Amino acid sequence: MPTPKKIPTQTFHVPGLTAKESATVITALQDRLFAYTDLHLVLKHVHWNVVGSNFIGVHEMLDPQVDAVRGFADVVAERIATMGGAPIGTPGALVAARSWDDYEIGKDTAQAHLGALDLVYTGVIEDNRAALDTVGEIDAVTEDMLIGQTGELEQFHWFVRAHLENSGGRLSTEGATTEVEAADAAREPQRRTARKSARKK
Template sequence: MATNFDPSTLRYTVPGMSDDDAKRVVALLQERLHAANDLHLTLKHVHWNVVGPHFIAVHEMLDPQVDAVRGFADDLAERIATLGASPIGTPGVLVKERTWDEYSIGRATTQEHLSALDLVYQGVISSYRDGIKELDELDLVTQDMFISQTEQLELFHWFVRAHLEDKGGALSTEGATTEAEAVASAGDS
């Protein structure tokens, strides 16, 4: 029984794609797989820990996002397998390889969680968009998947931001670059 995975090891790849291109595409997919797994767990964590006057609205808003992002993870993993590599979905590898900090907000108000989620979504969407640019030369099929998922993530981000926006269009999290700054801005809304 094999216990160590090397996602860059290909058994084969799809017709018309070089092994080198497939390895890079697999690396991009694996990064997004880690992000999707982390995001759906973070969204569920928020779902369980949000409190306050708008609890039910946010609680119920998050479940469809969790389900969609779980589906993204499955699609990403299956694309990795289609390209001839092994997707890695274990928590230990995710934690070891992620390039972002752990979500640190526990039981908190809707505004605090949504402020922190604004930054989470900014990071996830930005990394998807970077991948879209790179995939333009590597694999249009995977690029199409990234574009489709980004469209949904941007919609979910808008749902979050609608709670942080004032009637003039200003976001309470404007200028926040850390989770702590974003959460601190929740007191201003």
């Protein structure tokens, strides 16, 4: 997991944890704060830029996800402060610390954005589970918080993947390793349908 360039100075730590243990948890939480801040901006970007036949369904599906993830960021930031850290919420610090690139899809179809979001959610959830491994050995309170958030993220991921899955359980984005590849793969079933319709005419 990436860590901030500069770890916030602790002024105190919660009872029952050492300063070193608190610093480890704060570092993991700061990474989650960066990830959640980025994720809610990406989700809003998709909300604004989605077009096509499934526009309204996807447009309206994303706003509750934006609100929830924004709430996760606030809870994580306050947990950092509670533990004696200083949460970092500035854009420059996020860009400097993150291990991922900017979201690559602009104005595009619902399927293309959903394909790309499949990979975005996969990355965030995998990093959350890694953070759980780190904090679970130290702080059950933080672990419990992250478990709840991860469960909600996994449900949001399911909402996205349900649009990409066929009746046999196969994802149209299977094998894609970049957002652009995933978007292209998700578009392909629609292209095939459009070509068939054109041939019938």
